[in-house]
Amino acid sequence: MTEVAKFYILSHICISFIGGVLLLALWYNIRARFSQLLEEDDSQKRVDKALLYLSLAMFIWVTSGCWIYGGTILNFTGARGYHLGINLFSIVNNMLLLLALFYFYYAPGFIYHNIKNIKKIIAVIIFTSILTFILPFVLGENNIIKNIRISGIPDLLLSAFLCYLLGVSFYRTFAYRGLKVIGIISILVIILIFVSQISEVFLLFGNDFSNNFIKIIAKTSLISIFLVLATTWVIRLASTPKPNEITIHFLDWSLVKLNIPTKNIYDQTIDFGSKTTQYKNLLKFAIRRKYAEGDSQTIPVNLGGEIKNQTYLTRIIENINDILQLDDSQKLDRRDLFTFIGESKYRLRIIPNNITIDKRLLEEFSESAENKEYKAFL
Numbered sequence: 001m002t003e004v005a006k007f008y009i010l011s012h013i014c015i016s017f018i019g020g021v022l023l024l025a026l027w028y029n030i031r032a033r034f035s036q037l038l039e040e041d042d043s044q045k046r047v048d049k050a051l052l053y054l055s056l057a058m059f060i061w062v063t064s065g066c067w068i069y070g071g072t073i074l075n076f077t078g079a080r081g082y083h084l085g086i087n088l089f090s091i092v093n094n095m096l097l098l099l100a101l102f103y104f105y106y107a108p109g110f111i112y113h114n115i116k117n118i119k120k121i122i123a124v125i126i127f128t129s130i131l132t133f134i135l136p137f138v139l140g141e142n143n144i145i146k147n148i149r150i151s152g153i154p155d156l157l158l159s160a161f162l163c164y165l166l167g168v169s170f171y172r173t174f175a176y177r178g179l180k181v182i183g184i185i186s187i188l189v190i191i192l193i194f195v196s197q198i199s200e201v202f203l204l205f206g207n208d209f210s211n212n213f214i215k216i217i218a219k220t221s222l223i224s225i226f227l228v229l230a231t232t233w234v235i236r237l238a239s240t241p242k243p244n245e246i247t248i249h250f251l252d253w254s255l256v257k258l259n260i261p262t263k264n265i266y267d268q269t270i271d272f273g274s275k276t277t278q279y280k281n282l283l284k285f286a287i288r289r290k291y292a293e294g295d296s297q298t299i300p301v302n303l304g305g306e307i308k309n310q311t312y313l314t315r316i317i318e319n320i321n322d323i324l325q326l327d328d329s330q331k332l333d334r335r336d337l338f339t340f341i342g343e344s345k346y347r348l349r350i351i352p353n354n355i356t357i358d359k360r361l362l363e364e365f366s367e368s369a370e371n372k373e374y375k376a377f378l
């Protein structure tokens with residue numbers, strides 16, 4: 001092992017350990033301070049564990065770094081056990097990153113709180129790692145052709161896919177929180193993470209110094225992005241109104257009175273005007289929340305559901321922000337009014353006692369609603 005490689009591995013171990021401890025401490029502190037918001041939905045008992053899984057991924061980096069350094073010092077890097085250990089660390093690390101993305105609100109829809117797809121991707125991760133471990137022994141001397149390590153190709157393709165998921169999730173998260181510059185930086189960091197793995201397959205890519213330099217810069221930057229992410233999470237939670245402080249009164253068709261003290265919204269009357277679809281959707285959520293019970297309080301938001309896609313939810317929030325002309329500090333986020341329950345189902349966050357609906361409006365809606373289930377609620 002060259003001196004450059006030793007410096008990289010030792011730096012990698014120290015930086016990953018510090019990053020892991022910081023993320024774990026932040027997650028624990030956030031859990032303690034905002035437990036009521038994080039455990040708001042008693043029926044699901046779901047707690048956001050994104051930071052926890054990211055911190056555990058950092059500790060896996062520490063362990064794998066120690067394994068590589070120990071293998072080099074003790075001169076057993078050629079043993080099958082050594083390579084098996086590397087593959088196991090890779091499996092666990094990728095799984096932890098994927099589980100973290102499971103909690104990212106702006107992650108691609110097919111992984112956000114979608115346990116079925118997460119299990120499928122984990123199966124692909126395990127299969128790829130097994131294939132990466134077996135191929136060198138199957139191919140033997142044919143494993144390297146024209147300075148390309150064939151056994152590393154499946155793992156590189158998997159890394160490209162995971163980097164795509166990370167890049168999309170980070171960019172969307174920061175962009176929607178008004179930090180588009182950090183979102184762009186996060187994409188560049190993710191690209192560096194992928195580039196740092198190219199030399200494992202294309203053996204003539206870069207040199208010892210440049211490859212290790214890219215690796216240390218990429219991982220240090222990624223940990224910094226994780227810490228910024230934790231900070232934005234704290235800010236969002238601090239500005240999220242509690243369900244029992246929000247009140248909503250449906251006055252008439254298209255008219256709603258909203259009260260959210262946390263956002264400096266006090267008994268503001270909102271006229272949806274011609275935006276009847278958004279108004280009706282909000283009214284549907286309110287009727288279900290106030291009069292229905294259990295799972296009937298939710299509405300499926302998907303192609304086969306009562307509301308066809310999530311754009312309709314976003315438009316409700318955007319219309320409220322536009323009509324009230326709220327500034328950036330006051331603007332509502334979709335999660336301020338809606339709770340994601342799982343399986344594409346959403347529910348209004350406002351407690352039933354804080355929802356008031358005009359009787360005549362309620363009667364008119366129940367008679368005209370296409371879904372006769374609403375009439376049964378009343």
